Amino acid sequence: MKTKLLSFVAILFLGASFFLNAQTPKGFSIKPSRNLKNLPALQSFVFGQSGKYWVMIGGRTNGFHGFDPNAYLFPFKKANKYIYVYNTAINKLDSMSTAFLPAALREQYTSTNMQHFQVGNYLYVSGGYGEFHAKLPDSSWVTYSTLSRINMSQLINAVLTKNINQFAASVVYSKSNLTAATGGELFKLPDGKFYLTLGHRYNGKYGTNNTSQVYLDSVHVFRLTETASSISITPNSMQYLSDNLPDSVTQFRRRDLLVVPAIQRGGKTVGLTVYGGVFTYGNNGAPFRNPIYIKGGTTPSYVLDKSYTQTSNIYSTANVEMYDAQNDVMLTTAFGGMGENMTTDPDAFTKKILTISKNNRTNVTTEIVNPTTLPTYMGSEGVFITAPSVPMYNTSYDIINYNAIPAGKTTLIGYIYGGIVSNGPSWGPSNPTLPSNMVYEVYLTK
Numbered sequence: 001m002k003t004k005l006l007s008f009v010a011i012l013f014l015g016a017s018f019f020l021n022a023q024t025p026k027g028f029s030i031k032p033s034r035n036l037k038n039l040p041a042l043q044s045f046v047f048g049q050s051g052k053y054w055v056m057i058g059g060r061t062n063g064f065h066g067f068d069p070n071a072y073l074f075p076f077k078k079a080n081k082y083i084y085v086y087n088t089a090i091n092k093l094d095s096m097s098t099a100f101l102p103a104a105l106r107e108q109y110t111s112t113n114m115q116h117f118q119v120g121n122y123l124y125v126s127g128g129y130g131e132f133h134a135k136l137p138d139s140s141w142v143t144y145s146t147l148s149r150i151n152m153s154q155l156i157n158a159v160l161t162k163n164i165n166q167f168a169a170s171v172v173y174s175k176s177n178l179t180a181a182t183g184g185e186l187f188k189l190p191d192g193k194f195y196l197t198l199g200h201r202y203n204g205k206y207g208t209n210n211t212s213q214v215y216l217d218s219v220h221v222f223r224l225t226e227t228a229s230s231i232s233i234t235p236n237s238m239q240y241l242s243d244n245l246p247d248s249v250t251q252f253r254r255r256d257l258l259v260v261p262a263i264q265r266g267g268k269t270v271g272l273t274v275y276g277g278v279f280t281y282g283n284n285g286a287p288f289r290n291p292i293y294i295k296g297g298t299t300p301s302y303v304l305d306k307s308y309t310q311t312s313n314i315y316s317t318a319n320v321e322m323y324d325a326q327n328d329v330m331l332t333t334a335f336g337g338m339g340e341n342m343t344t345d346p347d348a349f350t351k352k353i354l355t356i357s358k359n360n361r362t363n364v365t366t367e368i369v370n371p372t373t374l375p376t377y378m379g380s381e382g383v384f385i386t387a388p389s390v391p392m393y394n395t396s397y398d399i400i401n402y403n404a405i406p407a408g409k410t411t412l413i414g415y416i417y418g419g420i421v422s423n424g425p426s427w428g429p430s431n432p433t434l435p436s437n438m439v440y441e442v443y444l445t446k
Helices: 152-161 164-169
Strands: 027-032 046-050 053-057 082-087 092-097 115-119 122-126 129-132 140-143 146-151 171-175 185-188 194-197 200-203 212-215 219-222 224-227 230-233 239-241 258-263 270-275 292-295 301-304 319-324 329-335 353-359 364-369 382-386 392-394 399-401 410-418 420-422 439-445
Touching: 046 115, 046 122, 046 152, 046 382, 053 152, 082 152, 092 152, 122 185, 146 152, 146 230, 152 164, 171 230, 185 258, 194 270, 258 319, 258 329, 258 392, 270 329, 319 382, 319 392
Parallel strands: 115 185, 319 399
Antiparallel strands: 027 439, 046 053, 053 082, 082 092, 115 122, 122 146, 129 140, 140 200, 146 171, 185 194, 194 219, 200 212, 219 239, 224 230, 258 270, 270 292, 292 301, 319 329, 329 353, 353 364, 382 410, 392 399, 410 439
16 A cells, blocks of 8 residues: 555546546545544554554644755754554554664654655555654764564554563664665555665754755665564565666756556556656756556566656646556546746745546657635645545555546545645745644545
8 A cells, every 4th residue: 555645635537538438536635524523643654554554653743844945944853753643443553762763763753754665564665764863962963774564553553552572572672774765655565575765864953054964865675674673675676777877967866756566568567656856956946747657577667758748747646547558547546735837936835636547558648737726835744545436557556546536426435644734835934834733534536
């Protein structure tokens, strides 16, 4: 299961012609949930799910960090130091402090922008950026190199019963510089390999001159060797997917982006698509606007699509995937986030809802901009959670079966929770941003 990032929705697809002979959907609608309340206000966190339980780890309890060199942009006091378990059936929130985890995980699990992906009962987590040895003389800001696997049912039970020993035992981990990253995404494809997709390694206090930043410039592909009590990268399994160009010109120099699962031509294979991300090399680096399509297998491969140039919603934000098997069309919808216009306002918060439609038969990609905007500037680093009742094309990757959604009806397809909220497209002392604790119900009308 892969969740996606944001917090709201509106009407979409009006007049969309990309479906060929398919029924044109009338749009999305959104309303605040009456039942799902009392959640923590978080952004840039890890999300996992087990039945009626939602699990939230790490992330920030403040808004957008900004760029003021005189400000403390990632204060440790605003790091999320709890693992939350939320029972959606009875609207009940429980938590335990990360202080009860093994020492190697206590601080990593308070970091921001960790990569994560869920496979059944296991939630895999890597990297993240945060303060190491906070409040101690040797404190430093690092990108963590720990890769861990959480037994979700065990962790949830431990939090609910306040069982400290079970809490600590629910996570196994190892350390490797190969998985040290922040601002990328993590997936496991059907070939059995994990794909740590892009991101960077950032060390030092953000906003100061005493920092180092190295982009991965590649996708790290590897297998894991796992037992009930251990996890490690399988020796000699590492592969690197890249254009192998210098950092100054590579198309793989990306972070804070959309990496989404994608049904490939014929409807039988799942790959990955990379949309957007930042920054191109140089002091005035621009966002990346051409997608990268990734295919798994014995020798993973990629294609850079120069025929499509993304116009907005370029940063990581809540997104939902749907597949139209009748026409072999893959749909990705990004809700808000950042990137109002790549020519004039690439770093501005946006209310825009953008659907990217890729026709697998013709290899033509088109954009559908929703005529109605979101109610406010929301969405960055929240999550989209598919509804239990929505028809799925692939449950492992949360890809909705568009053709199975009833025509002429309004269907609940999911929920949006968390993320950054802004009163305007910019940020600063006169316009502070905040994390959201809201849950919205998302409906699709065909």
